[in-house]
Amino acid sequence: MKPPPITSTAGLERCFRANVGPVTAFVARRAHDPDMVADVVAATFLELVRTAHAYRPRRGSERAWLFGIARHRLADAVRANRREIPTGDVVGRDLLAEDEYERLENAIDALRIAPGLRAAIDRLPAAQRELVLLVSVDGLSPSDAAAVLGIPAVAARMRLSRARRQLASMTANDPLPTLTPQATRSVTR
Amino acid sequence: MNRTSSQTTVELPDFEERLCALLVAEHARLHPPTPQAQRRSGARRRRAALVVAGAAALSVAAIALGIGRDGPLGPSAGSSVGIGVASASEVSKRVVQSLAATDVVLHAVQVTHGADGRDYRSEMWFDEADPYAFRQLEWDGSSAAIDSSTRLSGDQLETITWDIAAGSATRTRIPDPSGTGEPGQSQSERLRSAFEGGKLELLGTPTLDGRKTYLLADPSEPSVARRIWVDAKTFLPVRMTAGPDASSYDMHYEWLPRTPVNLAALVTTPPADIPITTTAPADIPNTTAKEADSGKTP
Numbered sequence: 001m002k003p004p005p006i007t008s009t010a011g012l013e014r015c016f017r018a019n020v021g022p023v024t025a026f027v028a029r030r031a032h033d034p035d036m037v038a039d040v041v042a043a044t045f046l047e048l049v050r051t052a053h054a055y056r057p058r059r060g061s062e063r064a065w066l067f068g069i070a071r072h073r074l075a076d077a078v079r080a081n082r083r084e085i086p087t088g089d090v091v092g093r094d095l096l097a098e099d100e101y102e103r104l105e106n107a108i109d110a111l112r113i114a115p116g117l118r119a120a121i122d123r124l125p126a127a128q129r130e131l132v133l134l135v136s137v138d139g140l141s142p143s144d145a146a147a148v149l150g151i152p153a154v155a156a157r158m159r160l161s162r163a164r165r166q167l168a169s170m171t172a173n174d175p176l177p178t179l180t181p182q183a184t185r186s187v188t189r
Numbered sequence: 190m191n192r193t194s195s196q197t198t199v200e201l202p203d204f205e206e207r208l209c210a211l212l213v214a215e216h217a218r219l220h221p222p223t224p225q226a227q228r229r230s231g232a233r234r235r236r237a238a239l240v241v242a243g244a245a246a247l248s249v250a251a252i253a254l255g256i257g258r259d260g261p262l263g264p265s266a267g268s269s270v271g272i273g274v275a276s277a278s279e280v281s282k283r284v285v286q287s288l289a290a291t292d293v294v295l296h297a298v299q300v301t302h303g304a305d306g307r308d309y310r311s312e313m314w315f316d317e318a319d320p321y322a323f324r325q326l327e328w329d330g331s332s333a334a335i336d337s338s339t340r341l342s343g344d345q346l347e348t349i350t351w352d353i354a355a356g357s358a359t360r361t362r363i364p365d366p367s368g369t370g371e372p373g374q375s376q377s378e379r380l381r382s383a384f385e386g387g388k389l390e391l392l393g394t395p396t397l398d399g400r401k402t403y404l405l406a407d408p409s410e411p412s413v414a415r416r417i418w419v420d421a422k423t424f425l426p427v428r429m430t431a432g433p434d435a436s437s438y439d440m441h442y443e444w445l446p447r448t449p450v451n452l453a454a455l456v457t458t459p460p461a462d463i464p465i466t467t468t469a470p471a472d473i474p475n476t477t478a479k480e481a482d483s484g485k486t487p
Contacts, residue, residue: 012216013209020205021198028199042208049215054409056382095211097203107199125309125329127301150431150438152376154323155313158337158348162327 006052006062015062016045023066024104026138029111030074034104035093040077042092044070060147064140068148113137120170128163131156277391280403281384283424288381293317294451295376296443302432314338314455315376318447321346324455329354338457351459358459359468380426383407383417394421397428 004011024041031037047069055065096104113121121129127149134145146156295315300308309328316322324338337350346363383389389405396402401421406414414437418428429440445451459465 007220009213009216012212016209016212017205020208021200024199024201038204042211045208045212046215049212049219051409054386054388092204092208095204095207096201100201100204103201104199111199126307127309127311152313152323154321154339155325158325158339158350159327161350162335 006048006055012049012052015048019063019066020045022063022138023070025107025111026067027070027074028104028108029113029133029137031077031108034096034101034108036077037104037108038092038096040070040073040092042095043073043076047073060144064144064147067134067138067140068150071148120167123170124163124166128159128166131159132163132167135160277389277405278387280391280405280419280424281387281389284384284419284426285381287424288377288384288426291318291377292447293377294445294447294454296445296454297376298441298443300439302437302439316447316452316455317377322455324457336457336459338455340455349457349459349465351457351463356463358457358463358465360465361468389417392416400427402427 003014006012006015020041023044024037027037027040027044031040044066048066055062059065112118121132124132130149131142131145134140134148135142138145140148142156142160143153145160146153149156151159295313295317297313297315298310299313300310302308311328312326314324319341321339321341323340324336326333326337327335333353335350335352337348339346339348341347342362344364348361348363349358350361351358386409388407388409390408392404392406394401395404395418397418402418403421405417405419407417415429415431417426419425420427423444425444426442428442431437
């Protein structure tokens, strides 16, 4: 049976429940504190409610689309240097239960990328860096990562291939882990 | 998407339930379940604008590399034209018609504004009649760094990558490109979808590089702040910007006739003294959540 579209209430709830965990993890890897995570996650899904009509499956998965929204909300938060993201009547941090703040803090630590590998990734050009993070860390397929970044799938694949070569070359002379599949797995630890 | 279905998640049950309740309430507020509203909602969905990503600054690079090309479609860039179309919907309709042509080579130059304050430039060529044909040239400052192109050769997807700085070149062949997400939408299709939704607003008729244009904005995603310039004579998009944040970009489009000279620009051709080494397909990182999590998340 075809799942309900995200423009319907049932579809919205399905999409939310299927993606809220990964979106929270995506934001937690990039945010500074639990308040920011909660605010950005709330802002992301509120934007889903308000712009669901603009989603087109052929452009990428719902998750890729949500990651794209979350990226922009995070950029808003960082650019404005605000601890609270305006989302109308909803402030994400107010929705956190007492114990969840601490759990989120732990999650931020757990999801942090290993410093050595992070340093290598940070030395990549901006376009390659984000692609590597989306694929290697957030687990998107190259095609979905391409949709998040708004580039053709073939361009993402080429860029990713180059990024891996560059990382391998960087880490060959440094005491850093290389981005072998095994080391890649350590990225998320 | 099977890979992402098992990826790292963070579970916050109370937060999720509260947020879900708020989202459903917000949805009900925006879409009251009356028959009239349901009809309106259906119409909105049909009209909804698809957002296009992309970006660019034009053919300085191609000229620097000596890439030959025949001139762009339509009148010369400097020609003066009148602005006779007043509404965004009419401009959009004309753009959709113009983008239907497939006998075109699209040259796009993208400048991405990095979070580190630097600009990263890349050029792309697309054959609108062959969705597999694609070339990308990446720049490092003022020097061309990597030149790659992909095309379907028989039933194999062949990529040639010339690392200009390193003086090496490789050829990779993927025996069966199905499942790689390619060829995906053509650039014309992606652009066209932005104009089909009827959500664009006409901001003005500025002059861009000496030519009259229509400037349109997409208000459906205010945070993206996407703006598109359309040539007033050819009704083809000539520039798109998004931002202004760390991930923002500036894209310029050049629409070229599908002549042998312009098609040749789609092929990476390293100098004869650089041998092309054939390599295995790129080993793309393939982390799965179960492997990655190891019980670290709450």
